[in-house]
Amino acid sequence: MKFKMNGIDFEIIEVNQKEYKEYRQKENEELEIEKEDLKTGCYFGATHRYKDKIYLEKNLPYDRKRKTLIHELTHCYIGEYVTHDDKQYDEEMVADISANAHDIIHDIITKYFAYKEK
Numbered sequence: 001m002k003f004k005m006n007g008i009d010f011e012i013i014e015v016n017q018k019e020y021k022e023y024r025q026k027e028n029e030e031l032e033i034e035k036e037d038l039k040t041g042c043y044f045g046a047t048h049r050y051k052d053k054i055y056l057e058k059n060l061p062y063d064r065k066r067k068t069l070i071h072e073l074t075h076c077y078i079g080e081y082v083t084h085d086d087k088q089y090d091e092e093m094v095a096d097i098s099a100n101a102h103d104i105i106h107d108i109i110t111k112y113f114a115y116k117e118k
Contacts, residue, residue: 001115003108005073006080012069012112014058017042027051044068047075066109073108077101 002011015023020043028034031050045056045068054072056065074097082097089097 001112003111005076005104005108008052008080010052010054010076012054012056014056016058020046020055020057023055024048045072047072047079049076049079066113069109069112070105073105074101077105 002009004010024046027048027050043055043057044060044064045054047054054069054076056069056072060068078097081100
């Protein structure tokens with residue numbers, strides 16, 4: 001499913017672990033990013049802002065998938081509305097981000113799971 005965040009087109013793609021690791025390796029090579037050891041670890045979700053994609057583990061149960069997607073959409077929100085810098089956030093900043101992002105993220109979540117049911 002595609003969605004917009006602050007005018008940027010993003011896409012949510014459900015994949016299994018093997019597919020995700022293959023996409024990640026290919027993207028790292030295209031972007032000339034240092035290779036990572038993708039053989040270890042399990043990825044519930046990942047946001048790739050260079051490619052404007054969210055990868056989501058397709059075999060997760062609904063509750064875990066929903067929570068993971070909220071997490072990944074929060075990465076999108078921070079990158080598009082807050083900052084592109086690595087930053088330390090205090091409690092007040094986290095509360096502001098959460099409050100400001102809530103409606104945007106939950107609107108996307110509602111549309112995504114309605115889209116999945118079709």
